[in-house]
Amino acid sequence: MDTSSVQYILRPKDIKKAASLFELSEEEIAKFNSLKLLNTQYIRLCLMRADYERLTNGLHYLEKSDTRYRYPEVMKAIAKEYGTNAKAVSRAIHEGDNAMYFCQKCGCRIKKEQYIRGGGLCSNCLADLIDL
Ligand SMILES: [Zn+2]
Numbered sequence: 001m002d003t004s005s006v007q008y009i010l011r012p013k014d015i016k017k018a019a020s021l022f023e024l025s026e027e028e029i030a031k032f033n034s035l036k037l038l039n040t041q042y043i044r045l046c047l048m049r050a051d052y053e054r055l056t057n058g059l060h061y062l063e064k065s066d067t068r069y070r071y072p073e074v075m076k077a078i079a080k081e082y083g084t085n086a087k088a089v090s091r092a093i094h095e096g097d098n099a100m101y102f103c104q105k106c107g108c109r110i111k112k113e114q115y116i117r118g119g120g121l122c123s124n125c126l127a128d129l130i131d132l
Contacts (some may be wrong), residue, residue, distance in 0.1 A: 008034060010112055017047050039102065041109050044082055045092045051078050053095050 010018065010033045019026040032038050055074045069077075074088040082089070101115040102108065103122035110122045118126045 010038065010043060014040075014044065014047060017050065018043050021046060021050050027086070039107050041107065042100070042102065045100070045109075046080050048082055048089055048092045051081070052089070 010029070015026055015029045015033060019029050020023070022029075029038070033040075052074065055077070055095075056071070072086075075089050078089045079086045101112050103110050103111050103115075103125055104120040105125040106122060108122050108124075110118075114122060121129075
């Protein structure tokens with residue numbers, strides 16, 4: 001899989017989910033998506049949370065009877081779906097929006113310390129500013 005484009009573009013599946021989550025039409029999101037106007041990293045975080053909610057509410061119910069999957073499997077499934085690791089999924093789910101910082105130039109997600117240190121830029125964009 002070409003991960004360089006995955007970072008900036010939502011898959012048709014993601015667009016469908018995002019449309020229902022944000023109550024927008026799929027056409028609108030698809031258009032913005034093709035123009036690369038979306039913060040796909042942020043959208044993916046929202047989708048991960050929505051998937052987690054949906055799946056764990058199901059678990060609540062399932063726990064009363066027989067269940068084949070639990071919390072660790074849900075985290076793994078979401079991580080696989082979005083091409084990340086379970087730790088990142090856990091972070092996405094448990095951190096509030098307030099804890100999210102994005103590079104002002106490329107839009108990638110960065111840590112608060114990096115945001116402050118780089119004046120709103122990620123390490124990559126900061127490196128672009130160095131004259132050689
Ligand atoms: Zn950047």
